[in-house]
Amino acid sequence: MISILFMFVLFAAFILFYINKLTDSLCIQKEIPEDKHAKIFRTINILVTILLISSFVEILYA
Secondary structure, eight states: OHHHHHHHHHHHHHHHHHHHHHHHHHHHHTTOOHHHHHHHHHHHHHHHHHHHHHHHHHHHTO
């Protein structure tokens, strides 16, 4: 159980880092104003976190 949790936390951290990197590239490419960056990052991070938590629960109780 602990090893699954540890591996999943590492996986989640990598996914969140990479998604943030892609979001930054999107903001730069689409020339989105700086004042909207925080809202975009917050929204995407919350949605990805929800997906990661739901997938962990699915793995845990499968």
